[in-house]
Amino acid sequence: GENVEQHPSTLSVQxxxxxxxxxxxxxSASNYFPWYKQELGKRPxxxxxIRSNVGExxxxxxxxxxxxxxxHFSLHITETQPEDSAVYFCAAIIGNEKLTFGTGTRxxxxx
Amino acid sequence: xxxxxxxxxRVICKSGTSVKIECRSLDFQATTMFWYRQFxxxxxxxxxxxxxxxxxxxxxxxxxxxxLINHASLTLSTLTVTSAHPEDSSFYICSxxxxxxxxxxxxxxxxxxxx
Numbered sequence: 001g002e003n004v005e006q007h008p009s010t011l012s013v014q015x016x017x018x019x020x021x022x023x024x025x026x027x028s029a030s031n032y033f034p035w036y037k038q039e040l041g042k043r044p045x046x047x048x049x050i051r052s053n054v055g056e057x058x059x060x061x062x063x064x065x066x067x068x069x070x071x072h073f074s075l076h077i078t079e080t081q082p083e084d085s086a087v088y089f090c091a092a093i094i095g096n097e098k099l100t101f102g103t104g105t106r107x108x109x110x111x
Numbered sequence: 112x113x114x115x116x117x118x119x120x121r122v123i124c125k126s127g128t129s130v131k132i133e134c135r136s137l138d139f140q141a142t143t144m145f146w147y148r149q150f151x152x153x154x155x156x157x158x159x160x161x162x163x164x165x166x167x168x169x170x171x172x173x174x175x176x177x178x179l180i181n182h183a184s185l186t187l188s189t190l191t192v193t194s195a196h197p198e199d200s201s202f203y204i205c206s207x208x209x210x211x212x213x214x215x216x217x218x219x220x221x222x223x224x225x226x
Contacts, residue, residue, distance in 0.1 A: 034214070043204060043217040044155065089154060098145060099206075099215055101154045 002027045004092050006102030014110050019080055021105045023090035024072040030092040033066060033073045034099070038087045047088075048075070077107075085109045113139045115207050117218035124195055125226055131191045132221045134161075134205030140185035141207035145215070146178075149202040161188040161205075195225040 003026040013019045025033075031052040036044035050057045050064045050073065057064050061080075066073040077084055090102040114137040124130050134144055142163045147155040159180055160168040167180035179191040192199055202222055206215040 041202075041220075041222070043219050045217075046214060049214065098157055098160060100157075104154045 002030060002092055002094060002100040004090060004100050004102045006090050006105060008105060009103065010106045010108070012108045012110055013080055015080055015082060017080055019075075019077045019084070019107055019109075021075045021088055021090070021107070022072060023074070023092075023102050024070075025092040025100075026071070027092070027094055028068075028071060029094045030071075032093045033064070034091050034093075035064060035075050036089045036091065036101075038089060038104075044089060080109045082109050082111055113137075113207070113216045115205065115216045115218040117205055117221050119221060120219060121222045121224075123224045123226060126196055127194055129191055129193045130195055130223060131189055132203055132205075132223075134188045134190070134207070134218050136186045136207045136216075139207075141188075142185060144182060144188040144205055144207045146180065146188075146190050147204045147206065149204060149220075155204065158190075163188075192223065195223070197225045199223065200225045 006023045034049035035047050037047045038044045048059050048062050048064050050066050055066055061078045063076040085108050088105045091099045093099050116135045116137055118133045122130055144161040146158045148158050149155050157170050158173045161180045161182040163182045163185050169175045177193055182188040202220050204220040205218040208215045
């Protein structure tokens with residue numbers, strides 16, 4: 001089955017700086033890689049996703065890059081703001097199968 | 112985007128009793144729904160895949176007789192935690208996807224506390 005590793009587990013950055021979270025996956029057949037933001041006690045919210053036929057995708061301050069050869073993908077948040085503080089999860093899916101989540105990164109933005 | 116609801120949002124029950132959690136897709140039909148469990152400060156762990164009109168598929172280590180799943184319609188899946196114990200206390204979240212099921216829409220979750 002798929003295995004997804006995520007680093008770091010915690011990350012603190014100064015407001016306005018950039019944050020980068022990295023994930024690796026094990027199954028080369030994985031073809032969809034979403035990123036979720038979860039605030040305490042709430043549901044995960046999809047913030048950006050990328051499919052295996054694309055190397056990079058950007059949406060305002062958020063970007064995701066995918067390296068299929070190395071089997072890793074990263075989330076980049078620029079110009080961080082206090083409201084970016086949350087737990088972020090990467091995930092991978094193979095075809096129509098289930099999502100496998102990473103272990104999560106607790107991001108804290110320091111004002 | 113699509114909306115998934117869950118009920119109840121929070122439930123407290125006594126050890127040994129059973130609890131039913133409902134997951135509904137409000138504006139789309141879902142032949143497949145997923146049930147996750149999330150312990151504090153941990154990731155979402157898939158418990159089972161709920162298939163409309165057929166038996167659920169459980170992940171390794173999840174007891175199918177303890178976590179009963181019923182997916183009787185295209186908009187409703189239920190998870191029943193039978194003979195609950197304190198260690199079953201957790202945040203239970205369902206999700207449903209579009210077609211193909213790439214983007215998963217999550218329910219708001221149910222906080223279960225077993226005393």
